[in-house]
Amino acid sequence: MATIVQFENVGLRYGSGTETLSDISFSLQSGAFYFLTGASGAGKTSLLRLMYLAQRPSRGIIRLFGEDAVVLPRDRLPGFRRRIGVVFQDFRLVPHLSAWDNIALPLHVAGMPVAEINEAVREMLAWVGLADRAEARPATLSGGEQQRVAIARAVIARPELLVADEPTGNVDPEMADRLIHLFGSLGKLGTTVVVATHDLHLLTRLPQAQMMRLDRGRLHDPTGLLRFPTAAA
């Protein structure tokens, strides 16, 4: 399996405060599923932001899809971001667009023909159980529905890396199970999935998943399956 994401001694500091993330080193393989756990404030969202290129690290090396992401020129970021799907903790749906239009956005950005977009969106809405809410705007959707729209938007372009920040936080347990298995099935298509959660119940649902645990900005590997660069060397 190819290495999709590799962090080496990565540190992140906001302003002049103490480091939010320190000495983070790991590598993620293509098609594998990873849970990222840790208490609130442990640095899960910061680590994910580094992965989906919303933030550059203060130090260390990040390699994404085989390239150094730290020194990646700004004009190459869009191309990399199109290969990454993100489910934000606060959904970040565009408020003036319908569920349909929100889900279709990544495909429009990628310049896909409208007929293909319509087909993909229809399929995706059915997949997340929102076929009858296609024209609803985010404000009229429940928290769970918004979350499912956000998930559909993140996966519709079949990303190579899917990063989800608490993607089951607003759905009932049954839907949470369904979504996690849905994420798990993406691995079969070659998508690497990283799900940040503090819901320990979820971790038992996918036995093949590997786990990273953040504790006050430092990474631990309770399953011992992650490939730390130092260990690999």
Added chain:
Amino acid sequence: MSENRTARVLDEARGLRAMVWVMAIMLFLTVLAAALGLGTASAGRLLDRQLAGRLTVQLVGGDARASDAAAGAVLARLRRMPQVTRAVAVPRADLVRLLRPWLGEAAEDGELPVPAMIDVDLRDADDASVARVAGQVRAASPLARVDRHQSWMSPVSGLMRTLTWLAAALVALLALATAIVVVLTARAGLEAHRGTIEVMHMLGSTDVQVARLFQRRIVRDAAMGGLVGTAAAMGMTALVGGQVSRLGSELLGGILLAPLDWALLAALPFLFMGVATLAARWTVTRALRHNL
């Protein structure tokens, strides 16, 4: 979802909606200023055409008989010159009629030392031709004084030129003001849509794609407002033009716009849309460069 539906990402931008009215006002003022400039330029050209190469020869003598005799000699000389296309003595009766408003019945007094006058049209209006003709006239009679019509009317021509440049400066200033308004509107829009733009970036949008969203919206608003403002100003120009033409004044008649002038006025909103497009794209891409 069509491309237009993607553009609705910015639908609720209240700041952008104000663009319609701002552009309507800007284009209304711009078209009026441009119409004034084109009108005065056209009147100035007409005046120059009418006055170029026209002279008046005055023969200022002690009495009417002496000046009339000198006029005859000068007229004969003028008609032999190849540079002169027309030389006509102004009839005494016409001179008396011109003087009557100031002198009353005394204008008809035969003893009044009214100079004899000759209207002259030259083939070429250049200084050398005028100097040659003036020299020969003075040689024909020491009583002769040559006046160029262009010199009399030069303050009027100067005023026309000043008004034309003033109008051009106003158009340029209004274009600059429009660009500034677009920059401020785009900045306000960027601020209002910061979250959406971040999401678009995370989905892989390039700066140009994001800029195009703003640009399309701003240009659409600019086009709507611009066309309304231009139509209103062109209507007003046509109304004023109609009133001017009814005056029957030769000088003011020159202010009336030619078809090409109307075409230039109609092109102004498109020029301003171009300015708005460039200003919007420049503002947005420049601002986004500071984001990751």
